[in-house]
Amino acid sequence: xxxxxxxxxxxxxxxxxxxxxxxxxxxxxxxxxxxxxxxxxxxxxxxxxxxxxxxxxxxxxxxxxxxxxxxxxxxxxxxxxxxxxxxxxxxxxxxxxxxxxxxxxxxxxxxxxxxxxxxxxxxxxxxxxxxxxxxxxxxxxxxxxxxxxxxxxxxxxxxxxxxxxxxxxxxxxxxxxxxxxxxxxxxxxxxxxxxxxxxxxxxxxxxxxxxxxxxxxxxxxxxxxxxxxxxxxxxxx
Amino acid sequence: xxxxxxxxxxxxxxxxxxxxxxxxxxxxxxxxxxxxxxxxxxxxxxxxxxxxxxxxxxxxxxxxxxxxxxxxxxxxxxxxxxxxxxxxxxxxxxxxxxxxxxxxxxxxxxxxxxxxxxxxxxxxxxxxxxxxxxxxxxxxxxxxxxxxxxxxxxxxxxxxxxxxxxxxxxxxxxxxxxxxxxxxxxxxxxxxxxxxxxxxxxxxxxxxxxxxxxxxxxxxxxxxxxxxxxxxxxxxx
DNA sequence: AGTTTGTGTGTCCTACGGATACTGTATCCG
DNA sequence: CGGATACAGTATCCGTAGGACACACAAACT
Numbered sequence: 001x002x003x004x005x006x007x008x009x010x011x012x013x014x015x016x017x018x019x020x021x022x023x024x025x026x027x028x029x030x031x032x033x034x035x036x037x038x039x040x041x042x043x044x045x046x047x048x049x050x051x052x053x054x055x056x057x058x059x060x061x062x063x064x065x066x067x068x069x070x071x072x073x074x075x076x077x078x079x080x081x082x083x084x085x086x087x088x089x090x091x092x093x094x095x096x097x098x099x100x101x102x103x104x105x106x107x108x109x110x111x112x113x114x115x116x117x118x119x120x121x122x123x124x125x126x127x128x129x130x131x132x133x134x135x136x137x138x139x140x141x142x143x144x145x146x147x148x149x150x151x152x153x154x155x156x157x158x159x160x161x162x163x164x165x166x167x168x169x170x171x172x173x174x175x176x177x178x179x180x181x182x183x184x185x186x187x188x189x190x191x192x193x194x195x196x197x198x199x200x201x202x203x204x205x206x207x208x209x210x211x212x213x214x215x216x217x218x219x220x221x222x223x224x225x226x227x228x229x230x231x232x233x234x235x236x237x
Numbered sequence: 238x239x240x241x242x243x244x245x246x247x248x249x250x251x252x253x254x255x256x257x258x259x260x261x262x263x264x265x266x267x268x269x270x271x272x273x274x275x276x277x278x279x280x281x282x283x284x285x286x287x288x289x290x291x292x293x294x295x296x297x298x299x300x301x302x303x304x305x306x307x308x309x310x311x312x313x314x315x316x317x318x319x320x321x322x323x324x325x326x327x328x329x330x331x332x333x334x335x336x337x338x339x340x341x342x343x344x345x346x347x348x349x350x351x352x353x354x355x356x357x358x359x360x361x362x363x364x365x366x367x368x369x370x371x372x373x374x375x376x377x378x379x380x381x382x383x384x385x386x387x388x389x390x391x392x393x394x395x396x397x398x399x400x401x402x403x404x405x406x407x408x409x410x411x412x413x414x415x416x417x418x419x420x421x422x423x424x425x426x427x428x429x430x431x432x433x434x435x436x437x438x439x440x441x442x443x444x445x446x447x448x449x450x451x452x453x454x455x456x457x458x459x460x461x462x463x464x465x466x467x468x469x470x471x472x473x474x
Numbered sequence: 475a476g477t478t479t480g481t482g483t484g485t486c487c488t489a490c491g492g493a494t495a496c497t498g499t500a501t502c503c504g
Numbered sequence: 505c506g507g508a509t510a511c512a513g514t515a516t517c518c519g520t521a522g523g524a525c526a527c528a529c530a531a532a533c534t
Binding site: 003004011120125127130134137141147149150155156160181185188191198201202209219220221224227 | 240241244245248249250354357358359361362364367371374375378384385386387388389390392393396397399400401403404418421422425426428429431433434435436438439442445446449452453455456457458459460461463464
């Protein structure tokens with residue numbers, strides 16, 4: 001029910017029962033079923049009833065394995081993101097590793113588009129998620145950053161990545177229904193007579209390039225590199 | 238019910254009724270009551286019933302003014318963030334203006350800590366929110382960025398700000414209950430025998446400084462400035 | 475006047491997360 | 505070997521949610 005129990009579940013610290021009937025299924029099955037639902041119908045479609053129905057059992061049987069909906073979400077995330085990558089052999093220095101980390105995370109999200117949304121905020125994290133964070137952390141270790149700045153660099157990078165995903169991977173957005181939301185907004189703004197020069201300037205002309213992924217990332221990496229140079233320590237490669 | 242109606246509500250395009258009884262209250266009252274609830278008990282405590290109870294009316298009467306819960310959320314956000322600032326007289330060039338924009342946004346969020354969480358994802362936006370975006374957009378206009386990069390810079394900045402808020406403003410987090418979550422995690426990891434060098438390295442020693450706001454922001458601004466210099470256009474001040 | 479249009483209420487429905495009590499089953503201990 | 509024990513899956517019930525619908529009443533226009 002609490003964070004404690006969920007954490008123990010995530011980290012495999014639950015003692016296996018010795019007596020009683022054999023379990024017909026387990027946490028892994030629950031998580032798998034839930035992830036399938038989330039992948040196809042969105043995370044909003046994941047309910048205890050739906051998951052149980054997919055497994056062929058009743059809703060309440062799930063509570064034998066996942067103490068709560070929050071715990072279910074947690075094991076879903078663990079299953080979805082999977083084992084963290086090993087970046088130690090990636091070439092291109094810390095910049096190359098950071099880029100690779102983003103690529104891999106992105107690919108994972110492409111398979112499970114609900115994950116970036118589900119991983120906001122404070123919550124119990126499992127070994128896979130910690131592993132991913134550590135992979136990023138290792139990338140920024142021993143390049144000349146202070147301890148605090150290292151943590152901040154990881155937060156900066158991963159946060160940016162999550163922000164960009166929802167916007168850029170617009171294909172997974174549910175507004176396939178004829179009207180684009182920015183068009184609607186433009187129409188309404190025109191009707192109210194509101195106009196902003198800087199906005200018009202941006203909107204005018206040819207539509208913007210679809211590849212809007214690299215700018216933010218490269219700016220962040222540039223900023224970190226510049227910081228290293230100013231601190232007088234960093235070896236860029 | 239749809240985005241269209243919500244947009245018209247937000248932008249004041251609803252025609253005022255000519256006949257019928259006088260309305261005992263209005264959208265403004267609904268939004269105000271809802272914001273009060275969210276401020277004190279969190280956005281999760283905002284339900285139609287609760288808002289109606291605070292106003293002294295029944296739940297269903299609210300639907301006369303806000304087509305849905307999503308629309309209620311939208312007007313709440315508009316009320317909470319308020320009128321956008323005018324940064325044109327802020328000194329320090331675009332960097333100073335960007336910093337100021339972040340400060341002001343941060344202050345707003347301190348008054349309404351649920352806002353950063355509520356403003357993720359695609360949704361109908363009102364004039365205040367557009368105004369805030371435009372203020373940031375104007376800051377990055379005519380400093381040497383391409384149209385696309387200008388938009389990306391705003392997204393980078395505002396996204397980073399929202400990411401940092403939830404982490405840094407931990408005072409508003411609901412884990413006042415004796416145990417700190419990172420302690421719990423450390424304990425569980427110790428019990429499983431898992432250990433990561435780069436993680437240990439960061440955790441070891443004195444606790445990190447509480448001021449973790451500036452690093453990411455300054456790295457982003459540095460990255461943008463470096464980009465301007467490389468493009469050969471930017472006037473830094 | 476009466477019609478039209480709008481306001482706030484009461485009732486009902488569906489879906490959700492979850493508590494509790496129960497029946498049945500596998501294992502351990504005497 | 506047989507009862508006690510611990511566990512598995514089910515059935516029932518509850519509170520809270522968002523929201524549809526139909527009503528009784530009130531103000532304005534004709």
